[in-house]
Structures are given as structure tokens and as C-alpha cells.
Amino acid sequence: MTASERDCVIAGGGPAGMVLGYLFARAGLRVTVLEKHADFLRDFRGDTIHPSTLTVLGELGLRERFLALPLHRIQTMDVVVDDDRLTLVDFGTLPSPDDFLVFAPQWDLLDFLAREAAVFPGFELRMSTEATGLVVEDGVVRGILASGPEGDLELRATLSVAADGRASRLRDVAGFVPRQSGAPIDVLWFDLPKPADPPPPTLGYLDARGMVLTIDRGDRYQGGMVIRKGTLEALRAQGLDALQTAIAGIAPVLAPVVGSLVDWAQIKLLTVELNRLETWHRDGFVAIGDAAHAMSPVGGVGVNYAIQDAVALANATVAELRAGHVRDATLARFQRRRLDPVRRMQSIQRTVHDRIAGAAPRGRALPRGAHALLHLFAPLVRRLMARMIGRGFRPEHVDPV
Numbered sequence: 001m002t003a004s005e006r007d008c009v010i011a012g013g014g015p016a017g018m019v020l021g022y023l024f025a026r027a028g029l030r031v032t033v034l035e036k037h038a039d040f041l042r043d044f045r046g047d048t049i050h051p052s053t054l055t056v057l058g059e060l061g062l063r064e065r066f067l068a069l070p071l072h073r074i075q076t077m078d079v080v081v082d083d084d085r086l087t088l089v090d091f092g093t094l095p096s097p098d099d100f101l102v103f104a105p106q107w108d109l110l111d112f113l114a115r116e117a118a119v120f121p122g123f124e125l126r127m128s129t130e131a132t133g134l135v136v137e138d139g140v141v142r143g144i145l146a147s148g149p150e151g152d153l154e155l156r157a158t159l160s161v162a163a164d165g166r167a168s169r170l171r172d173v174a175g176f177v178p179r180q181s182g183a184p185i186d187v188l189w190f191d192l193p194k195p196a197d198p199p200p201p202t203l204g205y206l207d208a209r210g211m212v213l214t215i216d217r218g219d220r221y222q223g224g225m226v227i228r229k230g231t232l233e234a235l236r237a238q239g240l241d242a243l244q245t246a247i248a249g250i251a252p253v254l255a256p257v258v259g260s261l262v263d264w265a266q267i268k269l270l271t272v273e274l275n276r277l278e279t280w281h282r283d284g285f286v287a288i289g290d291a292a293h294a295m296s297p298v299g300g301v302g303v304n305y306a307i308q309d310a311v312a313l314a315n316a317t318v319a320e321l322r323a324g325h326v327r328d329a330t331l332a333r334f335q336r337r338r339l340d341p342v343r344r345m346q347s348i349q350r351t352v353h354d355r356i357a358g359a360a361p362r363g364r365a366l367p368r369g370a371h372a373l374l375h376l377f378a379p380l381v382r383r384l385m386a387r388m389i390g391r392g393f394r395p396e397h398v399d400p401v
Contacts, residue, residue: 006030007122007321009144009157011131012164013040015106016289016306018113019056020161023314025123026060027401029321032155033123034146036130036164040107040114048215048300049102049109051094051390053307058098059398066112071104072218076382078202080251081365085202086374090382091390101390103217106303129153131164134173134285141284144170159317159326160285163306166273168291174282178275178294181350184357185226187213187270187297188235188243192223195256205251206365211356212251215300223247223254224270224297226356232269240264272296274346274353276339281331288313293342298349299389305345309338311396318399341393348388 008024010017013035024031049071057063077089091100117123129148134141135156143156162170171178192214204213204224213224225247227235235243240261248255261267276293280286289306296302316334320326355365366374374381 004032004153004155006032006124006143006155006157008032008159008161009155010034010161010163011144011146011170012162012168012289012291013037013110013114013125013127014163014165014289014306015109015303016310017161017163018110018117019307020163020288020310020314021123021125022060022113022117022120023310023398024318024321025117025120027314027318027322028120028122029318030122031124032157033125034129034131034144034148034155035125035127038128040110047104047106047109048303049104050301050304050392051091051098051101052392052395053304054098054102055395056307056311056398062112062116065116066109067102069104069108069112071102071108072216073100073102074201074216075100076201077101078200080202080205081371082207084371085199086371087378088374088381089203089385089389091386093383093386094390103215131162131170134160134170139283141174141282158284158321158324161313162285162287162291163289163310164291166275166290166294168287170285171277171287171291174285174287176277176279176287178277181274181276181346183272183274183296183350183353184229185353186229186232186272188225188227188232189268189270190223190225190261190266192221192254193257193260194220195253199253202253205253206356207250208364209250210246211365212247212254213297214251214254221254225250228357229272236264243267270297272353274349276342276346280335280339281328283328284326286313286331286334292338293346295342295346296349296353298352299345301345301389301392304392305342308341308392308394308396311398312338315396315399337394344393 007029008031010033021033075092131146133145135143144160146153162168201216211226215222244258248258273294274296280292288309
């Protein structure tokens, strides 16, 4: 078994792991990021880059280089509820220059971060290398065990970080079990071409029959259909034609293009989870991002909250990592800082789940009076939604090196 000594080892090369690796390397630390796949190419991963993430990139001096990549910017988001179009989000009300939202394939973001981090001598990215366990001595986590192209590895480190997603293996090895909040819905994801005369950017269409998402990707939509949890097999039994009819019924704008779905292989199931750990840390170890708190697709905030975790953790621990020891009390303070915004957003997501899942029996997604109120208070709603979605609760800022 090959052994090495690092200041930090991070399991998971997603947004949280890559941003944290960049921040630690930028601070002059020796950091290794382990990514079990050979590349970052994965369909239907979160690829919403929020204004608060753009702010973080700006504080790192990376903003303009990132924005030079092929990507799609939007300032407003509409929803169509019971055939009533509502502009509920206006990112243009946020402080300039980060007054818009970006859609970019997640692999482009991760490749970008990997290239930028590689300029620091202490940064190491090991692809095709999967974290398999923890090195534990006298109850203290001293590193991560992994398996890669070179065989088994023992990467000893002052701090070991689980950023390996909502099915985190390291979280399980550490003995942490997330508390499930329960989600009554799942999402079917698919790609659709845009119709010839597309409407303004529209997050989704909602009525008593269900909800269809139309996330703008420039020349196409990342489409989604919300379904009740556990009903996929029943939908498959009805046939693809029935699914096409259901999508076009809720979102008539997609009727001309929904016929491009010709095989169930084009449709991916996202099993929606909403959970979080009661405790994110133990001596020498901490979980962040989805490994600590799985967010639902509501608001598309999962990537943003994972990156905010990474920034907060780096701010809290860089000085102690330089000294060779991270106190468990420091990790506890980090958790307390991040727990409140996570809890608040998950509460909102849970409420939206229940509203979507319970729409059909009432005959409408929203009462008529709610539509009138949304129109009346539209300017206020747009500003509040822009801040809640675009910046989140307690946005983090990068400490100077």
C-alpha cells in the first residue's frame, strides 16, 4: 500500500470538493482531491451557478475567466401556474456585478476549477481514485484509505473531508447517519430542443396535474417532470406516449418538441432526498455539501450551498491546518455556522414539496386569491426570491490568504 502525507484529503471531486481543494492550495497547503470517476462528464447534475458563487469566484480572481466559458446567463425567472405567467425572480435587483444567474454544465465548472487549482504546487487531483475508508488511530481520523490505478493508497492528513455526495461512503464509515425529512416527489429529467418560438426563460409549469420544469440551456431545455415518489414503474407501464401527453398537457409550449423523447433511456430518474446529519464532524474529519445535507432540486441551490460550505470550512480551518492540528471545536463552530442556512432552506423546500404533491385534490396549484396577491406584490416577491435563491441564507465570503 502506497502512503503519503498531506494537510488535507478530500473525498469527492464535485463543486464542494474542488472549491475546497482550490482554497486550501491557494493558502499554501498540501491538499489531495479524490474523484472516483475518470472524468467529470455526468448528465443531469446540478449546473446552476448562483450569484453568490459568482461572488466567490470574483473574490478569488476567477470570475471573468469563468464567465468567458460557453454558458448561459439569465436575469429573470418566470413560472406558469394554472396558466398564469408570473415573473417571480429578478436577479437584476441584486447588487452589481453579480446580478444574474448562470447555467453551465457542471463538468465545465469542475474542469475549470481543476485547471486553475493545478497552478498551485500543493494541489493534487487523483482521478479514478475512490475513497474506501478512514485511517483511525485512538479515535482520531488520521487520513483516508483509497483505491486507484496505482492500487491501494493510504493518504494521511490532518483533516479528512467527505465531499462525496448524498450517498457518501466516508460518512457511513465515520458512523454518521442522516436524518431523513422525507420527500413525496421524484423528478424525471430529460433533454428537449427548444420550440421554434420559445417563451421567456421559464423555470416551470404547474397546475393540478403536476409540474414540468424547463430549465433554459441556450439552445435546449433541461426538462423535468415531477412525479409522486415510487410511481415510475406505473408510468412506464402506461407507455412513452402517455408521458409525452402528460408533459405537453402541463406545458403546452413543449407539445411541438416532446416527440423527441423516443426511448426511456433518454429519461433519468432523480430520487429526491431531503436530509441532514445531526453531527457533521468528529476529531480529524468533517462532512460537507450533500454528504452533510442533501438538498432537493427546489430552487436549484444544492451546488450553491455545497460551495458555501467549502468557503466557510476553509475560512475556519486554514490557520489551524498550517499549525498542523484542527480542533474539533473549530469543526463544531463551522457546523453551527452552516446549519442554520441549511435548515432554513430545507424547510422551504419541504413546504414546496408538500404543495406540489398535494395540488391535484384541490383542482388548482394555487387558490385564485394567491395569484392576485402575487401579482399585487410582484416587485417585492421578485426581490425577495432573488435574494433567497441567488444569494441564499448567510452567503459566505473568502477570507484573504
